[in-house]
Amino acid sequence: MKTEDLIALLAHDATPVRRPALPVRLGLVALAGAVAAFVILIPWLGIRPDLAVAVTGSTYWMKTLYTLGVGVAGFALAERLSRPGAKGRIGWTLAGLFVIAILTIAVSQLMSTSPDQIRAVFMGSSWDKCPWRILVLSLPGLVVILWAMRRFAPTRPALAGAAAGLLAGGVGATVYGLHCQEVAAPFVALWYSLGMVLTAAVGAVAGSRLLRW
Amino acid sequence: MLRGLGGNAAAHAELLGVLAGYLRGFLARKMGRGAADLEDLVQESLLAIHLKRDTYDTSQPFTAWAFAIARYKLIDWYRRNKVRRTESIDEASELFAGEDTDEAAVKHDLGKLVSSLPDKQRALLEDVKIAGLSNAEAGLKAGMSEGAVKVSIHRSLQTLMRRARGED
Numbered sequence: 001m002k003t004e005d006l007i008a009l010l011a012h013d014a015t016p017v018r019r020p021a022l023p024v025r026l027g028l029v030a031l032a033g034a035v036a037a038f039v040i041l042i043p044w045l046g047i048r049p050d051l052a053v054a055v056t057g058s059t060y061w062m063k064t065l066y067t068l069g070v071g072v073a074g075f076a077l078a079e080r081l082s083r084p085g086a087k088g089r090i091g092w093t094l095a096g097l098f099v100i101a102i103l104t105i106a107v108s109q110l111m112s113t114s115p116d117q118i119r120a121v122f123m124g125s126s127w128d129k130c131p132w133r134i135l136v137l138s139l140p141g142l143v144v145i146l147w148a149m150r151r152f153a154p155t156r157p158a159l160a161g162a163a164a165g166l167l168a169g170g171v172g173a174t175v176y177g178l179h180c181q182e183v184a185a186p187f188v189a190l191w192y193s194l195g196m197v198l199t200a201a202v203g204a205v206a207g208s209r210l211l212r213w
Numbered sequence: 214m215l216r217g218l219g220g221n222a223a224a225h226a227e228l229l230g231v232l233a234g235y236l237r238g239f240l241a242r243k244m245g246r247g248a249a250d251l252e253d254l255v256q257e258s259l260l261a262i263h264l265k266r267d268t269y270d271t272s273q274p275f276t277a278w279a280f281a282i283a284r285y286k287l288i289d290w291y292r293r294n295k296v297r298r299t300e301s302i303d304e305a306s307e308l309f310a311g312e313d314t315d316e317a318a319v320k321h322d323l324g325k326l327v328s329s330l331p332d333k334q335r336a337l338l339e340d341v342k343i344a345g346l347s348n349a350e351a352g353l354k355a356g357m358s359e360g361a362v363k364v365s366i367h368r369s370l371q372t373l374m375r376r377a378r379g380e381d
Contacts, residue, residue: 001256001322001323001324001327003233003252003255003256003259004230005324005342005343006256006259006260006323007226007229007230007233007259008226008341008342008345009338009341009342009366009370010225010226010229010259010260010263010370011222011223011225011226011229012222012341012342012348012363012366013263013363013366013367013370014220014221014222014225014226015220015363015367016218016219016220017218017219017266017267021267022267022268022270082268083268083269083270083273083278084265084268084278084279084281084282084285085273085274085277085278085280085281085282086270086273086278152265152268153261153265153268153282153285155281155282155284155285212289212378213261213265213374213378
């Protein structure tokens, strides 16, 4: 086929770009992921019975703001990495800021913890379950986010997949926060982060295969 | 570009025409002038630019976006060709290696790929491309609405892009 013929052919398909804009579609699938995680959480683990009291305290919001923040950073990264030629600087900066924030809170809590309590503060009572539960709650979101991103044009598929995983992980961890009663910042900084990083790793592996075009 | 995004066919064609010249120059520098696959890759890039045009952020420079797509297609092409060569070395047969190259040329020629489409889709493409019918005229001939013609053409183009990479 001659290139002019191809161009003439493409002009026949010059419909206005009218599907919702890329960030809107990404936001919708992330929301779908949140709903899916919630629907799994209710029968599986349930919501913490003291949620009404917890939302009046600061530890609940420390966790939620951290995981939501990672989700927002993942969203910014996934949105940029879905477009050829765009840089993900805002997303990296956001992710860095939220990690620094949680580390700062964690360190300041550790400073006022007596040495024999440090292990308990780190391990809580659910350290061995927390990252896996976050991963499981995040997977449905990861699937729909990757499915949406296949229609976009990520030029670095593995990195874009990791960004999708960070977004899904942030959403999943936020929903898990409705169940989890851990209160210590070091616990959140270690195990919540690990759950979200696991999801990002799954996203990177899946992305390097699924996001090629 | 913005008029093309808005659905203005003439503006879209004009833009793609100008872009084809730039892409040819860019890809020729990277692949070596006269590379056999040069025009195939120009076409693959144009097709991807067309199909992925909703990922263009209108607040960003258009050329950076378009060339990033061409670069991606180029890297993908390198990767595929390396894989193909490795496979033929694994087969340890010079004879098959020659065959592979021919097959690859056929695989990547969009014109030849068109003939692998389902009959109805292929007929529509040929009506608008070769016979130069408008979408409405082609629809009349095939007994379809203009909208259905557009959908069919769009699907065909997506299939072509996938098959040019050797998927399916």
